[in-house]
């Protein structure tokens with residue numbers, strides 16, 4: 001079963017199977033719920049244990065008792081990794097925004113995967 005989508009209104013068509021159409025509708029509902037639930041953050045938050053510069057500190061002992069955990073949020077900005085240290089309270093708050101961001105990217109990835117499948121199946125390709 002196929003369905004014709006014509007977003008341009010100029011006769012260009014991409015055919016979708018019923019399961020693809022249903023998945024897009026599900027993704028649409030989830031995206032809507034996600035946006036209404038709040039913002040999203042790119043990147044990830046990691047726990048870091050560190051050593052300081054004081055040679056006689058316990059963090060240099062054997063075994064070491066490092067400082068932390070500290071919460072480090074990293075993300076890509078213009079293809080470079082940018083990091084910021086967060087308070088424990090910020091980390092707790094931002095974790096759910098980071099989870100929203102990850103889910104958002106998964107959903108966008110699924111929409112693109114369906115697009116690629118549909119385009120692969122386009123009978124107008126010249127082989």
Ligand SMILES: [Zn+2]
Nearest residue numbers: 051052057059
């Ligand atoms: Zn130390």
